Amino acid sequence: MDRLANKVALVTGAATGIGLATSRRFIEEGAHVLMTDIDTQAGEAAAKDLGAKARFLAQDVSKEEDWQRAMAAAAEETAGLDILVNNAGILAIGDHQTIEDTDLAHWQAIQKVNVEGVFLGCQAAVKAMKGRGGSIVNISSVAAIIGTPTLAAYGASKAAVRQLTKPVAIHCANKDYGIRCNSVHPDPVRTNMGDELMGMYGGNVDQGWDAIPGRVPLKTPAEPVDIANCILFLASDEARHVTGSELVVDGGMTAI
Numbered sequence: 001m002d003r004l005a006n007k008v009a010l011v012t013g014a015a016t017g018i019g020l021a022t023s024r025r026f027i028e029e030g031a032h033v034l035m036t037d038i039d040t041q042a043g044e045a046a047a048k049d050l051g052a053k054a055r056f057l058a059q060d061v062s063k064e065e066d067w068q069r070a071m072a073a074a075a076e077e078t079a080g081l082d083i084l085v086n087n088a089g090i091l092a093i094g095d096h097q098t099i100e101d102t103d104l105a106h107w108q109a110i111q112k113v114n115v116e117g118v119f120l121g122c123q124a125a126v127k128a129m130k131g132r133g134g135s136i137v138n139i140s141s142v143a144a145i146i147g148t149p150t151l152a153a154y155g156a157s158k159a160a161v162r163q164l165t166k167p168v169a170i171h172c173a174n175k176d177y178g179i180r181c182n183s184v185h186p187d188p189v190r191t192n193m194g195d196e197l198m199g200m201y202g203g204n205v206d207q208g209w210d211a212i213p214g215r216v217p218l219k220t221p222a223e224p225v226d227i228a229n230c231i232l233f234l235a236s237d238e239a240r241h242v243t244g245s246e247l248v249v250d251g252g253m254t255a256i
């Protein structure tokens with residue numbers, strides 16, 4: 001119940017899915033959570049639902065000025081930021097995303113949110129946590145580890161998140177900032193994005209989920225809380241010796 005007692009966290013993309021489940025678990029463990037998202041309506045409703053320890057702030061992670069506002073909000077409301085979860089992300093635009101049918105505009109749109117958003121978040125968090133320490137958790141994907149031929153831009157973006165995590169971690173360790181930085185790599189998770197992904201394989205979302213036992217050794221799809229629990233570990237002081245690592249949460253998918 002108190003694994004994050006008195007900690008202050010900022011979770012991006014917190015209106016739904018993994019971000020919402022993470023915010024909920026953080027609050028259950030004693031944290032105050034600044035939940036941010038571009039979906040203001042859903043974000044405000046989610047924060048209201050989670051109670052007094054949650055606060056919503058509209059934020060587009062791909063905009064530098066929005067990061068400045070978010071960090072100012074975290075600083076003004078609390079003693080300072082302890083945890084950042086760079087969770088916001090987008091999967092695709094349209095159905096087919098192979099190297100042949102990905103145009104430059106699509107590529108850039110994906111990198112803008114998934115890579116530049118995480119870059120800006122890491123930069124803002126290092127600035128805010130310097131001198132007090134903290135934990136940054138970047139949400140990548142199994143798509144950073146295995147080839148995703150129908151999601152070329154997405155896979156590349158998640159590989160960039162995986163790689164960016166390590167220099168942030170080592171820089172902060174070299175500087176003795178007390179800031180840890182790790183990445184998390186889920187397989188398909190039952191969220192809106194998970195449904196979008198399943199719909200891309202043959203068009204029928206339910207059939208996509210039904211096929212998971214054939215692709216994932218543990219045979220069940222991940223629920224948002226399964227990912228949130230691993231993020232919680234990395235965010236907490238229990239992971240004080242863990243930095244620059246990649247926590248694969250995939251039911252064994254990449255082990256075969």
Ligand SMILES: NC(=O)c1ccc[n+]([C@@H]2O[C@H](COP(=O)([O-])OP(=O)(O)OC[C@H]3O[C@@H](n4cnc5c(N)ncnc54)[C@H](O)[C@@H]3O)[C@@H](O)[C@H]2O)c1
Pocket residue numbers: 012013014015016017018019036037038039059060061062086087088089090091113117139140141142185186187188189190191192193194197
């Ligand atoms: N669901 C999966 O199968 C899966 C698997 C591996 C990794 N992931 C990663 O986990 C993270 C969360 O995914 P999810 O499944 O919860 O997705 P989701 O689509 O259910 O939720 C993503 C949230 O991010 C918000 N968002 C999108 N663009 C934004 C922006 N520019 N600024 C701020 N917020 C923005 C959306 O409004 C939404 O609330 C993503 O980074 C995703 O790539 C998901």
